[in-house]
Amino acid sequence: MNEEELTNLWKADQTAPTIDFAALQKSLNIWHDKLRRKVKIEIVIQSAATAISLIPALFLPKMIFASLLVVILGVWYVRELRGLYKEENTPNYLDIKHSLEVKILAFKQFIRRTRFVMYAFSPLIIPALFYGLNIFNNPLITTTELVRSLLIFFIIYEILTFIATEIYFKVLYTPALNELKNLLRQLETDE
Amino acid sequence: MESEFEQIIKKNAGVLHKLCRIYTYNADEYEELFQEMLVQIWHSTKNFRGEAKISTWIYQICINTALGFQAKIVRRKNRFETLDGKVFVYPATDMEKDEKLQKLYNAIRELKPIDRAIVSLYLDENSYEETANILGISKTNVATRLMRLKKQLVEKLSAYE
Numbered sequence: 001m002n003e004e005e006l007t008n009l010w011k012a013d014q015t016a017p018t019i020d021f022a023a024l025q026k027s028l029n030i031w032h033d034k035l036r037r038k039v040k041i042e043i044v045i046q047s048a049a050t051a052i053s054l055i056p057a058l059f060l061p062k063m064i065f066a067s068l069l070v071v072i073l074g075v076w077y078v079r080e081l082r083g084l085y086k087e088e089n090t091p092n093y094l095d096i097k098h099s100l101e102v103k104i105l106a107f108k109q110f111i112r113r114t115r116f117v118m119y120a121f122s123p124l125i126i127p128a129l130f131y132g133l134n135i136f137n138n139p140l141i142t143t144t145e146l147v148r149s150l151l152i153f154f155i156i157y158e159i160l161t162f163i164a165t166e167i168y169f170k171v172l173y174t175p176a177l178n179e180l181k182n183l184l185r186q187l188e189t190d191e
Numbered sequence: 192m193e194s195e196f197e198q199i200i201k202k203n204a205g206v207l208h209k210l211c212r213i214y215t216y217n218a219d220e221y222e223e224l225f226q227e228m229l230v231q232i233w234h235s236t237k238n239f240r241g242e243a244k245i246s247t248w249i250y251q252i253c254i255n256t257a258l259g260f261q262a263k264i265v266r267r268k269n270r271f272e273t274l275d276g277k278v279f280v281y282p283a284t285d286m287e288k289d290e291k292l293q294k295l296y297n298a299i300r301e302l303k304p305i306d307r308a309i310v311s312l313y314l315d316e317n318s319y320e321e322t323a324n325i326l327g328i329s330k331t332n333v334a335t336r337l338m339r340l341k342k343q344l345v346e347k348l349s350a351y352e
Contacts, residue, residue, distance in 0.1 A: 097327030179262035
């Protein structure tokens with residue numbers, strides 16, 4: 001088979017699915033409604049989670065900082081995730097190379113920001129909990145003991161957070177990111 | 192009166208069909224990708240400002256969607272947001288019986304994802320310049336790759352015979 005035959009064969013395939021446009025429009029509207037509903041559900045869940053996170057502060061007013069930190073982390077994460085999906089969605093009308101680059105950048109930024117927040121910002125929960133549980137003002141605990149326990153809790157927290165975050169990336173995001181990088185490499189090489 | 196979206200889809204349904212065939216391996220995947228392409232075109236219609244040719248724009252959306260499908264991004268993202276109901280009927284036509292065409296699709300499916308896009312653009316008679324614009328690479332790169340891909344494709348098809 002030569003090149004001309006290839007082209008003719010390809011062109012000869014005039015098949016295309018028969019589309020029911022009325023059903024399609026209806027389905028697209030339902031799909032759009034579902035997305036909007038999902039956003040509303042997210043807002044409800046987030047509000048409920050905020051309320052639950054603030055409950056300890058009602059009984060122990062000093063827990064307010066720890067509760068607020070949990071709320072801030074929750075709100076930040078949902079917004080970040082929504083931003084990532086939006087980024088994945090929008091560049092489809094760009095040329096393929098540009099679109100792949102935008103998607104890869106969105107993934108990398110999401111992973112970098114999440115790592116920073118999880119490893120550098122979220123450990124503040126430890127001193128916030130110490131403060132909430134009145135450990136800083138406990139006369140039975142010496143400064144040395146306090147520093148030592150803070151350090152131990154920090155280390156344990158960092159190790160557990162590191163393991164959980166990296167497993168989360170490995171399972172959910174790294175395979176897709178690697179595949180995108182692989183596609184970009186395929187596009188850039190002429191080998 | 193037909194909407195702009197309907198006109199675009201009617202005119203380009205063949206392109207969607209062929210791209211779905213070369214990026215999927217069974218009817219379920221085909222249906223999923225075809226629906227996703229429809230959603231993406233519908234979603235992007237408001238962003239189309241007429242700066243590019245409609246066909247270029249359609250190829251960009253469809254190839255990007257197919258590559259996202261390949262990277263399993265589409266499936267992860269839309270796990271809970273697939274279209275409800277049957278919106279199209281896949282025709283069981285002579286094409287299924289056409290052994291040569293089946294072999295051509297099989298041979299293209301054996302290529303790397305990016306190469307499949309290049310081959311389909313070539314077979315749809317897009318110029319090197321159009322292909323380069325759609326992919327975002329140079330014309331020289333397109334020409335070099337196509338020379339290799341055409342040879343590969345002919346060899347694969349000869350091996351089937």
